[in-house]
Amino acid sequence: MELTIGPIAFFWTAEQVRDFYRQIAAGPARRVVIGEWVCSKRLPFWQQEIPAAVETLQTAGKEVALSTLALITLKRERRQTADLFATGIPVEIADLGALKHLPEGAPFQVGPMVNVYNEGTLEWLARKGATRICLPPELPLASVAVLARAGRDAGVAVEVWGHGRAPLAISGRCYHARLHDRAKDSCLFVCGDDPDGRAVQTLDGQSFLTVNGVQTMGHAHTTVARQIEALREAGVGAIRLSPQHGDFAAITGIYDKAVRQAAAPDDTVAALAAAMPGAAFADGFLAGAPGLRPVI
Template sequence: MELTVGPNQFFWKAEDWSALYDALAKAPVDRVVLGELVCSKRLPFYQDQILPALETLTAAGKQVALTSLALVTLKREIKATAALAEVGVEVEINDLTALAHLPEGAKFSVGPLVNVYNEGTLRWLAARGATRICLPPELPLASVATLARAGAEAGVEIEVWGHGRIPLAISGRCYHARLHGRIKDNCLFACEDDPDGLQVDTTDGQPFMSMNGVQTLSDSCASMAHQIEPLREAGVKALRLSPQSKGFAETCDLYRQRLNGAIDAATLAAELVRLSGGMRLSDGFLTGARGADWSGAAA
C-alpha cells in the first residue's frame, strides 16, 4: 500500500512550508500533492517555493501532483486553475470546474473533496481520464470496498483518508476573519496564528470541530491505524496523510512501519498522540456510528 501526502490545508510561513517538503523528500512516502487547496489569498506567500519543491521531490523519486482549489469563485482563481494544466505535471482536482481547463484526454487524479459516492460517478470520472481517486473521508468500509472493486474494473486506483483533521466543508465566508471582527477581503491572514486549525467548542465547552479560514475541519485527527488490514483487503491502494505542524515526517515514517508490519496499531496510535501533543484520534466514519468514534478505545 502506498502513502500519499495530501496538500497542506493550513497557512504556514513560506520557510515552514518549504521545510516540510524538504523533509518529505527523505520520508518514506510515494506521492505528494502540492499547492493551495483552501484559500487563494494564501498562495502568493509561498508560490515561488512550489517549483523548487516539485523539483526536489521529483529528484527524490516521488510522484508529484498539483491540487486545484476546493472552491473557485473569482476570475483570478479561474485563471490560476487553468494555469495548473500548463505546468506539465499531474493535476488533482478538488472542484469539478477544474475539469474544464484540462486538455481532452489528459490524465488526472481526484481529491477527497469531490463527492465520489457511487460507482456511476467513479466510472464517469474514469472515462474523463481519472487514474486515481481519493475517496471522501466520510464513507463507511462497505462503500469503500464497493468503490475499490469498481475502480479496479475501470483502471482507477483508490486512495482513502489515512491521517489528519478531516475536511468537512468549504464556505464563501472566512471564519477566522469574522472571529477577529474583519471581513474576508481584509482578513490580515488571521489563520496563520493556528497552524493546525482553531478548535471550536460547543456551548457547554466540549470540543466540536476546527476552523481553518474558510474551511471547517473535524476536531479529532482521523487515523487508520487500526484499519490497515481491512482497507488492504478491500482493495485500497494508498493512504493519504494530511500535513500537520508537529512531527509530520516522523508520522509518515510511523505509518510506513505500520504498513510494513514493523509496529502494531496500538504502538502507532500511541506515537501519533505523543507527536501531536495529545490530539484525539478517530476512525468512526469507516467503522462506527459517528465520525468521532475511535476503534482504538475498545482495543
Template sequence: MIKIAIGPVLFDWGRAALKTFYRRMALESQADILYLGEVVCSKRQGLSLEDVEELAREIQPTGKELVLSTLGLVMSDAEQEDLHRLKDLAIALDLKLEANDMAGIGVAEGHKLVAGPHVNVYNPQTLDFLQEVGVTRMVFPVELPEASIRGIVSAPRANPVEFELFAHGKLPLTFSARCYTARAFKLSKTNCQYKCGDFPDGMITRTQEGEGLLTMNGIQTMSEKVHTLIADVPRLTPLGIDIVRISPQSRHMPEIVAIWRQTLDGNLDPAEALTRLAGYNGDEPFCNGYFHGQPGMAFHRA
C-alpha cells in the same frame, strides 16, 4: 504494498515554512507521494506558481511522485486563471493534477487527473464517468464508510484506477464562501489580515460546555479531533486500498509517516502504533467514526 501520500498543506504556514516542509518531506520522510498546492484559499498562496515549479524540479530527482493540487472552491475569474496556469505547469512537468472540485476536472479534462476528496464520488457510476475524462486515481470522500468504499472498489470497470484513502489528520469537511477565521476576529474576508497564519493547525471551536467541536481554517471547516485509521490497517489491503493519505500537521510529520510505514509493512503492531501516534498527538483522543459507519467524531477500536 500500500503507498503513503502526504496530502497538500491545508494551513497557512507562509512561504518559508512551506518550502522547508516540502524539502524535508522529500528528503527525510518515507512517503511515496507528495501533494503540492493551495486547496483552501487563494489569498494565502504562500507559494507562487514559480515557487511550485522550483520545488517540483527539486523534488522530482528524489524519486517521490509529485502531484499538484487545486483549490477546493473556485469562486472568481482570477482563481479560474490560476487553475489554468497550474494545469499548464502540471502538463509541462508531466505531473498528475489533483482536482478538488469539478472546475478543476473541467479545465484539465484529458490530462492525468486525481479526483480529490472534495469531489463527490459516492458510487461506481460516478467514478466511471470521471475515468472517461481522465481520472486515474480517486481519493475517497472522508465521510464514506468502509461498506461504501468496498462497493466502489469491487465494481467491475474497463480501466484500472488507483484508490487513495484519507487515513490520518484533521478531516477536511466543508468549504464556505465566508471566512470563519476572519469573522472570529470581526474582520471582513477581503481584509482578513491573514489571521489563519496565527493558527498553524487551525482554530478550535468549542461547545458551551468547553468541549472541542470543530476546527476553523479560513473558509474550511475541519474536525476538531485528528482522524486516524492506523488501528484499521489490517483491513486496508483486503479492501483494495492502494494509497493512504496523511494530511500535514505542523509537528512530528516524519515520525508519523515512519509509524505508518512500519505498520503498513507489518513491522509494528497497529495497537502499539496507535499508542505511539497518541504520544505525538498530545495524548488527545483520535476519531475514525465515519469509516465504521458511526458519527465522525467517534472512535472505534479495531
C-alpha cells in the same frame, strides 16, 4: 499499500513550506500533492516555493501532483486552475469545476473534497480521464470496498484519508475573519495565527470542530491506524496523510511501519499518541459510526 502526502491545508510561511517538503523528500511517502486548496489569497505568500519543492521531490523519486482549489469562484482562480493544467505536472482536482479547464484527453487525479460516493460517479470520472481518486473521509468501509473494486475494474487507483483533521466543508465566507470582526477581503490573514487551525467548542465546552479560514475540519485527527489491514483487503492501494505542524516526519514513519506490516495496530496508535501529546484521534467514519468516535 503506499503513502500519499496531501496538500498543506493551513496558512504556513514560505520558510515552513520549504522545510516541510525537504523533510518529505527524505521520507518514505511514494507521492505528494502540492498546492493551495483552501484559500487563493494565501497563495502569493508561498507559491514561489512550489517549483523548487517539485524539483526536490521528483529528484528524490516521488510522484508529484498539483492541487486545485476546493472552491473555484473568481476569475483569477479560474485562470490559476487553467495554468495548473499547462504545467505538464499531474493535477489533482478538488472541485469538479476544474474539469472545465482540463485539456482534451488529459489525465487527472481527484482529491477527497470531490464527492465520490458510488460506482457511477467513479466510472464517470474514469471516462473523463481520472487515474487516481482519494475518497471522501466520511465513507464507511463497506462503501470503500465497493469503490476499490470499481476502481480496479476501471483502471483507477483508489486511496483513502489516512491521517489528519477531516476536511468537512468549504465556504465562500471566512470564519477566521468573522471571528476577529473582519471582512473576508480585509482578513489580514489572521488564519496564519493558527497554523493547525482554530478549535471550535460547543456552548458547554465540548471540543467539536476546527476552522481553517474558509474550511471546516474535524476536531480530532481521523486515523486508519486500526483499519489498515481491512483497507488492504478491500483493495485500497494508498492512504493519505494530511500535513500538520510538529514532527510530521515521525508521523509519516509511524504509518510507513504500519503499511509495511512492521507494527501492530495497538503499537501504531500508541506511537501516534506519543508523537502528538494531547491530540484526539477518531476513526468512526470507516466503522459507519459518527466520525468523531474516539479510536478504540
